[in-house]
Amino acid sequence: MDRRLIRGDRTRTVIIEAMIELIEAGNAYPTAHQVAEHASVSVRSLYHHFGDLDGIFLRAARLHASRYRSLIVAIPPHGPVEPRIRATCRHRRRLFEAVAPVHRVVYARTDGLPGLAELLADHRSLLRRQLAVTLAPELRSHGGGAPYLLEALDVTTGWEAWHALRHHARHSASSAERVMVYAVTHLLR
Numbered sequence: 001m002d003r004r005l006i007r008g009d010r011t012r013t014v015i016i017e018a019m020i021e022l023i024e025a026g027n028a029y030p031t032a033h034q035v036a037e038h039a040s041v042s043v044r045s046l047y048h049h050f051g052d053l054d055g056i057f058l059r060a061a062r063l064h065a066s067r068y069r070s071l072i073v074a075i076p077p078h079g080p081v082e083p084r085i086r087a088t089c090r091h092r093r094r095l096f097e098a099v100a101p102v103h104r105v106v107y108a109r110t111d112g113l114p115g116l117a118e119l120l121a122d123h124r125s126l127l128r129r130q131l132a133v134t135l136a137p138e139l140r141s142h143g144g145g146a147p148y149l150l151e152a153l154d155v156t157t158g159w160e161a162w163h164a165l166r167h168h169a170r171h172s173a174s175s176a177e178r179v180m181v182y183a184v185t186h187l188l189r
Contacts, residue, residue, distance in 0.1 A: 002183045010071050012059075014039045019060040024101045028108070057105075058115045065119055071095040072126045074133035080132075084134050085184050089157065093177040096162040103159060128154045138188045149187065156183045 018039035022030040023102055036043045050056045056068055071094055074082045098101070110116045131153050139146040155161060164166065165176035 001014065003160055007150060008049065011039075011041060011045060014042050015041060015046055015049060016060045016063055019056050020064055020102060025062070025106055026101070028101075028105045037118065040080055047063045054113050057109070058119075061102060061106050061119055065123060069126065071098065072130050075129045076159055077136040078182055080187060081138055082185070085188070086183055088130065088134050089177050089184065092127075092157050092162065092180065096159060096166075097173055100163075104163070106135070107159070107163075124154070124158065127158065129156065135188070137167060152187050153184060156187060167182075 013105065015035060018035050019030060022034060022038055027034065028040075030053075032043050032046055035053070036046045039046070044057070050059070062076060071091060073091060074086045075091075077084070082106070106116055110120060112147065128150070134152060135153065139150055142149045165171045165179055166173065169176075171179060
């Protein structure tokens, strides 16, 4: 019995990894046949373990998000603000560039798939806390305006802004990071 459980876990992992790999390779909506072929399993096995493609995608999105949580770190709120701003924006760049292919698909599918909205809300909450800790002295100095400033910083340094800079405004990653640093610096003045 234990061997069957282990084999089942291994098969589920291979299927989830196949979904992530296909998306990262540019196939935003892989079919069941494509996922099964990439995972070297039968389509029947895929449906046996997950029920449908949405179930695989949700598990893939969760696994993918968990892999990159370590990139969301708060910079200690000591010393001059400029190095903290640069470090925070550099962390955002690394994170957003690493998660971009899967993140784009997650955002596109949020309305149609229960569970994705919660996953994104958790991700946004972590990023917001990072800002709140890293820029705590500057936020406190704005008194009653601190919640509004945090909201503006959150929007300015979030995925949507990054995606707009990279894909709509066609900035390179380094240029988008510089824009983000500029915006955060000016918001904190």
